[in-house]
Amino acid sequence: MTHQQPHNKVPVNSAAILVINCGSSSVKFSLINPVNGETLLSGLAECLLSSDASITIKKNNTKDTLKLAAPFDHQTALSILVTQLQQLDLVKDIATVGHRVVHGGEKYAQPTLITDEVEQAIDQLAKLAPLHNPANLIGIKACQQAFPDLPQVAVFDTAFHQTMPEKSYVYGLPYSLYQEHGIRRYGFHGTSHYFVAKQAAKQLNKPLEQCNLISAHLGNGCSVTVIKNGESVDTSMGMTPGEGVMMGTRCGDLDSGIIFYLVDNLGYSINDIDKLVNKESGLLGISGLSNDCRTLEDAMLADNNAQAKLAMTVFCYRIAKSIASYSASLTQLDGLIFTGGIGENSTWVRTEIVKLLGLLNFSLDEEKNQATRFGASGNIADKKSRACWVIATNEEWVIAEQSAVLLRNSMQ
Numbered sequence: 001m002t003h004q005q006p007h008n009k010v011p012v013n014s015a016a017i018l019v020i021n022c023g024s025s026s027v028k029f030s031l032i033n034p035v036n037g038e039t040l041l042s043g044l045a046e047c048l049l050s051s052d053a054s055i056t057i058k059k060n061n062t063k064d065t066l067k068l069a070a071p072f073d074h075q076t077a078l079s080i081l082v083t084q085l086q087q088l089d090l091v092k093d094i095a096t097v098g099h100r101v102v103h104g105g106e107k108y109a110q111p112t113l114i115t116d117e118v119e120q121a122i123d124q125l126a127k128l129a130p131l132h133n134p135a136n137l138i139g140i141k142a143c144q145q146a147f148p149d150l151p152q153v154a155v156f157d158t159a160f161h162q163t164m165p166e167k168s169y170v171y172g173l174p175y176s177l178y179q180e181h182g183i184r185r186y187g188f189h190g191t192s193h194y195f196v197a198k199q200a201a202k203q204l205n206k207p208l209e210q211c212n213l214i215s216a217h218l219g220n221g222c223s224v225t226v227i228k229n230g231e232s233v234d235t236s237m238g239m240t241p242g243e244g245v246m247m248g249t250r251c252g253d254l255d256s257g258i259i260f261y262l263v264d265n266l267g268y269s270i271n272d273i274d275k276l277v278n279k280e281s282g283l284l285g286i287s288g289l290s291n292d293c294r295t296l297e298d299a300m301l302a303d304n305n306a307q308a309k310l311a312m313t314v315f316c317y318r319i320a321k322s323i324a325s326y327s328a329s330l331t332q333l334d335g336l337i338f339t340g341g342i343g344e345n346s347t348w349v350r351t352e353i354v355k356l357l358g359l360l361n362f363s364l365d366e367e368k369n370q371a372t373r374f375g376a377s378g379n380i381a382d383k384k385s386r387a388c389w390v391i392a393t394n395e396e397w398v399i400a401e402q403s404a405v406l407l408r409n410s411m412q
């Protein structure tokens, strides 16, 4: 199995969708045919606002890399992209711009046409996603300037999880904090979990609505989602992407008492704690070496580095525990999905996690496990196991497809 179509419902025309994923110092972009998922052009501008700012634009098989010595910002990155699109005569093909927006709160369970009101709501939701929503808004405003005549669509990372029941999203805190301030679990990586669940449904040859799945998105950020009858019913990330399993630089679930200890005894400020739990913990924190799974695999396998081994072992154990905990949400389970940079590529991580899931009747075919990497997808379970798929995620395609459908529906 390779990249497959995410939906049956596709727009009748095949105009391209420009997909924008704007981070605080980066802009990821792709121009996608929403009907067949073909990427016409893609690229990344990174290290924005620093002297290392660079932009890479790839069209078909050619790679055009532009390195700028002077610092440049999101707007400049987008205007470089626009110039490229003009030179390649592609602007006329763009039907709409689809933006990945991280936090849609309870308000946005669907892709949404961006209006002034929607922009204000995204801005207000920045309280819940201070690192992400402001960056997403920068991308929206820059695209409005660059493409004043094109409609813009927001596709929210939280949207797929809006089907979670109250028992999954309410924290064990005074209920008034939820009612008055929206403090509840929202979940993230929704677009990715949705895409891979849809692909697994195709493998099962039944509608997504009849599928019961657990999906592990393991990249720099990691989350595990349980999908019952095609809907997300629980997920490991919470009000912010900090909750849940351990990640590259985030610690995941943490005893709140540790925060008081750090403040009372070690003089930590709130900013220090923010940096500690989000930037200095996880694989990086335990290994003291790197947040990058490849570096840690090399260190533990080639150099026998004990800290790297410990970091990877804790990482896998916490993910396996999270997967196993979802047996409380399901009465049937069709299979487990691995996706994200680590889930799609690390045979070691997949082996370690699945080894811990014997009680749920999972076991791997090591040959298939080794063979399914670098964009390949497929079932890596052995014959006696439940299905266990590696599925290469494609959030951009979902954003393109959903934006195209919304545009078409809004025109009818």
Ligand code: AMP
Binding pocket: 218, 219, 220, 221, 248, 291, 292, 293, 294, 295, 297, 340, 341, 342, 345, 346
């Ligand atoms: P993502 O955030 O989805 O791009 O995933 C980033 C993570 O995927 C990093 O920890 C990478 O080390 C990991 N990764 C990418 N390629 C490989 C690979 N070939 N083997 C193991 N981990 C990989």
